Amino acid sequence: MQKDTLVFDLINKELDRQRNGIELIASENFTSLQVMQAMGTVPTNKYAEGYPGKRYYGGCEVVDEIETLAIERLKKVFNCSWANVQPHSGAQANGAVFLAVMKPGEKFLGLDLSMGGHLTHGSPANFSGKTYHALHYGVTKDGIVDYEQLEAIARSEKPKMIICGASAYSRDWDYKRIRAVADEIGAVVFADIAHPAGLIAAGLLNDPFDHCHIVSSTTHKTLRGPRGGIIMLRHDFENPWALKDPKGNLRMMSSLLDLAVFPGTQGGPLEHVIAAKAVAFGEILDGSFKAYGQQVIANAQAMAKALVARGYQLISGGTDNHLMLIDLRNKNLTGKKAQETLDKAHITLNKNAVPFDDKSPFVTSGIRIGVPAVTTRGMKEADMETVVSMIDKVLMNADDEAVIASVKIEVREFMQQFPLYPELG
Ligand SMILES: *Cc1c(COP(=O)(O)O)cnc(C)c1O
Numbered sequence: 001m002q003k004d005t006l007v008f009d010l011i012n013k014e015l016d017r018q019r020n021g022i023e024l025i026a027s028e029n030f031t032s033l034q035v036m037q038a039m040g041t042v043p044t045n046k047y048a049e050g051y052p053g054k055r056y057y058g059g060c061e062v063v064d065e066i067e068t069l070a071i072e073r074l075k076k077v078f079n080c081s082w083a084n085v086q087p088h089s090g091a092q093a094n095g096a097v098f099l100a101v102m103k104p105g106e107k108f109l110g111l112d113l114s115m116g117g118h119l120t121h122g123s124p125a126n127f128s129g130k131t132y133h134a135l136h137y138g139v140t141k142d143g144i145v146d147y148e149q150l151e152a153i154a155r156s157e158k159p160k161m162i163i164c165g166a167s168a169y170s171r172d173w174d175y176k177r178i179r180a181v182a183d184e185i186g187a188v189v190f191a192d193i194a195h196p197a198g199l200i201a202a203g204l205l206n207d208p209f210d211h212c213h214i215v216s217s218t219t220h221k222t223l224r225g226p227r228g229g230i231i232m233l234r235h236d237f238e239n240p241w242a243l244k245d246p247k248g249n250l251r252m253m254s255s256l257l258d259l260a261v262f263p264g265t266q267g268g269p270l271e272h273v274i275a276a277k278a279v280a281f282g283e284i285l286d287g288s289f290k291a292y293g294q295q296v297i298a299n300a301q302a303m304a305k306a307l308v309a310r311g312y313q314l315i316s317g318g319t320d321n322h323l324m325l326i327d328l329r330n331k332n333l334t335g336k337k338a339q340e341t342l343d344k345a346h347i348t349l350n351k352n353a354v355p356f357d358d359k360s361p362f363v364t365s366g367i368r369i370g371v372p373a374v375t376t377r378g379m380k381e382a383d384m385e386t387v388v389s390m391i392d393k394v395l396m397n398a399d400d401e402a403v404i405a406s407v408k409i410e411v412r413e414f415m416q417q418f419p420l421y422p423e424l425g
Contacts, residue, residue, distance in 0.1 A: 019420045020412045021346035022387055023377075026323035026370020027167070027195065029224045030377065031280065033423055038279045039226050043271035049262060063271040070274050073281035077201050080209060080234040082254040085277055086261050086269040087229030090194045090218035094120040095127060096260035097214055097231060100253065101161050101188055101239070104131050109153055109187075110163035111145070112136035115355045116325070118167045118192065135159055139355045143316030143325075144171060151181045158185045164212070165192030168352050168368050170319035172196075172205050179211035190214045196321045198222025198372070201284055202293030205321060209234040214253065222296065222322055222372050225280025226273050231257050292375065296322045299371040302381035306388035307369075315354055315366070323370040327354045333395060335364030341398045345407040347391060377418035386414065 018030070043063055049056040052064040052071075067085060074083045087093035102108060110121030110128075115138040119126040122134025135157050137150040154162060162182050164173050175191065182189045191208035197217040199205045208215050215232045219225035238250040262269070283289060300319045307326065308314060315325040328338055335351030342349060353359075354366035371379075374387070390407050397403035 015421065015424065017346075020415055021348055022390070022411055022415065023373040024347065024349040024369045024371070024387075025373070026350075026368050027218075027221050028370075029221060029372045030420060031220075031224055031226060031276075032283060033421060035224075035226055035276045035279050035283075038276035039272055041272050041275065043275055046271050047268045048271055049268050051258060051262075063274075066271055066275045066278060067269070070278035070281060073278055073285060074230060074232065077281050077284050078209060078215070078232055078234075080215075080232045082233040082236055084231045084257055084261050085228075085274050086266060087216075087231060088266060088270060088273075089227065090118075090192070090216065090229045091120050092261075092265060093216040093218075093229030093231050094118075094192060095265045096257060097190055097216055098128060098132065098161075099264045100256040100260035101190070101214070102132050105133055107133040107135055107157055107159040108161040108163065109135045109137060109150065109157070109159040111166050111169070112138045114353050114357060114361075115139045116166040116169040118165070118194070121163050121165070121192070139169075139316075141356075143355055145169070145173065147174060147177055150178065154181045154185055154187065159187055161188045161190055163190045163192060164208070165194065167195060168323070168325050169195075170314070170321055170324045171316055172320045173208070175206055175208050175211035188213045190216070192216050194218040195221055195323065198224060198284070198289070199293050199296065199321055202290045204290075204293045204297060213237065214257070219277050219280060222293075223280060223284065224292075224372070224376065226276035228270070228273050228277055230277070231261070233257075295380070296372055296375045298381055299375050299379060299384050300324065302384040303369065303371055303388060306385045310388065310392050322372050323368060325352060325354060325366055325368050327366050328395075329365050331395065333398065334359060335366050336362065337398060338367050338395055341404065342391065342394055344404050345390070345394045346411045347387075347394065347407075374418075377415075377420060379418060390414075 046063050047057045048060050048063045052068045070085045071083050111117035113123045120128050122129045135153055138146050140146045164178050179189050189212040191212035193200055194217050196205055217230050219228040236252050236254045239253050239256055300322050304318050304324050313327045313330055339351040349367055349369050351364045352366045352368040353361055353364045357365050359365050394404055394407050
């Protein structure tokens with residue numbers, strides 16, 4: 001058979017785009033070549049519904065070893081006692097957590113999407129908001145999670161689950177404080193660490209496992225693995241509200257979560273992706289990952305400083321992690337205009353609502369910037385200054401096509417210093 005050049009030419013075009021641009025989308029990263037190589041392999045052919053040792057199909061002895069290796073490595077990464085590596089994505093992982101903990105119509109409390117939360121934390125457009133009764137806390141005028149509001153809503157509404165975690169929040173979380181109010185009302189604390197997971201794995205942020213009952217994450221953001229989701233427990237526990245098993249015993253949360261992933265919300269697992277997850281977890285355990293995490297934080301600090309020096313307003317005034325949210329209203333720009341203009345210069349980021357935004361989610365007053373991807377490319381603190389100067393030049397000349405075109409050339413030249421997948425030719 002002939003190679004499908006139509007598709008492979010497009011894939012090569014995407015490789016060129018990734019190589020020649022500055023990638024600042026906070027949720028993106030570049031996996032190692034090994035992670036990608038593992039994904040394009042034969043376990044993709046295998047049906048393996050069920051779990052290692054308990055499958056519904058024959059011939060699973062090898063994929064059992066792959067999945068067990070991924071689980072064992074992940075348990076080491078986060079020092080936890082149980083993990084499920086099958087969720088196809090972060091949203092799927094969260095869907096399974098809801099299914100394991102909540103019955104339709106029951107109340108839960110999460111960070112509002114417009115304040116930095118995620119769709120799966122109760123957006124009316126998402127299953128979480130449609131199926132369950134979503135309550136929301138926000139951030140204060142200073143851009144910090146409003147713990148007092150969280151506690152007040154928790155005490156008055158008594159939700160069954162409190163979610164901490166966000167997609168556009170640049171500060172660390174006070175998990176201990178959330179657990180304290182959850183214990184008052186008997187709620188489950190669920191941490192969705194999709195964004196900062198890699199920094200937590202590197203021991204550079206507060207450890208949610210110290211205080212949260214259940215933790216989910218994506219594997220493709222700061223963890224630098226293939227696209228996917230995971231669910232973890234440090235301490236297994238009995239879910240007091242769950243249906244009892246046929247012998248009348250309460251089920252353990254680990255078994256409810258396994259059931260909620262399969263058969264609850266998914267069919268066959270993606271064993272080729274699970275193989276790639278195992279490779280990524282191995283890379284995290286190999287010792288150099290902590291230095292990566294430290295560089296991510298150093299770069300984010302340098303980027304924040306360079307932006308503030310040019311008069312940009314950062315929500316909460318700075319960052320503890322890998323990202324920052326910028327309110328562009330003092331620069332007379334919308335998030336949409338900024339994203340579209342920077343895109344023309346091959347600087348990629350996303351528009352983002354800022355807390356108390358007066359513009360629609362399609363326009364927004366802000367942009368979100370993250371440094372995990374450029375840090376993987378090899379950038380250091382001094383390079384953040386260069387990147388910010390290019391961003392500023394584009395934004396301050398947003399209607400001058402000649403300036404934008406010149407920055408696009410600068411970007412391309414600058415990125416030649418940071419080779420991406422040279423092995424791919
Ligand atoms: C990215 C993200 C998710 C969802 O991940 P997908 O893999 O895109 O489904 C879930 N929760 C949070 C907080 C996220 O940032």
